[in-house]
Amino acid sequence: MLTVNCPTCQTIVDWDDESQWKPFCSERCKLIDLGDWIDEKHKIVDKDDKQEYLIPDNGLPLSRD
Ligand SMILES: [Zn+2]
Helix, strand or coil: CCEEECCCCCCEEECCCCCCCCCCCCHHHHHHHHHHHHHHHHHHHHHHHHHCCCCCCCCCCCCCC
């Protein structure tokens, strides 16, 4: 029997068709890990938003007489 450690709580999980939450030990651990992943993704997206400003530096009509 192949076993893996639950990525969230390190519980040993049997890797077979009956382990519906593998590699997690339970739905709870899967949702916790998914939540962490989403949080991390949002942080990265926020960082990108702050770094990327669309500042047009040309195309402005300069009509000074
Ligand atoms: Zn777990």
